[in-house]
Amino acid sequence: MLNVISRCKRRKSKERKIYLQLCEEMEALVHICRDGCRTIGPHDKDFKENQTPCNYRACKGLEFLVRHFSGCKLRVPGGCIHCKRMWQLLELHFHLCADSCSCRVPLCRNFKEKIRKQSKKDEIKWKILVKKLSRTKRTGGGEPL
Secondary structure, three states, X not given: OHHHHHHHHHHHHHHHHHHHHHHHHXXXXXXXXXXXXXXXXXXXXXXXXXXXXXXXXXXXXXXXXXXXXHHOOOOOOOOOHXXXXXXXXXXXXXXXXXXXXXXXXXXXXXXXXXXXXXXHHHXXXXXXXXXXXXXXXXXXXXXXX
């Protein structure tokens, strides 16, 4: 019985860690698209030579994904693994976004149309993930998404 409880606690701990990482990636995505980070950001952002270091650990990985996503030449159904990851992050952001009409994250508004065409099963999966992320964020004490 103790072994089952221990496994359950470890699984919950791993899940929480994953949700916290996703929360940080969502915050970093908004940060990059709204404020800019080091060498990447909105087209109307000027980058300074002496810019302070970024507080988001996820920015470096997201910077790679954004650059890859914008220039990927692999145009096959489903795309490459990096583009798939970027699409997943963009869609997750849309589901968490409070105001997709004025959002600066690319394609956020475009997901409204996609969601209308999405199956109920897919919609339920996204809602469950959003609930888990929001719950993790609240208990983690971070900023609201």
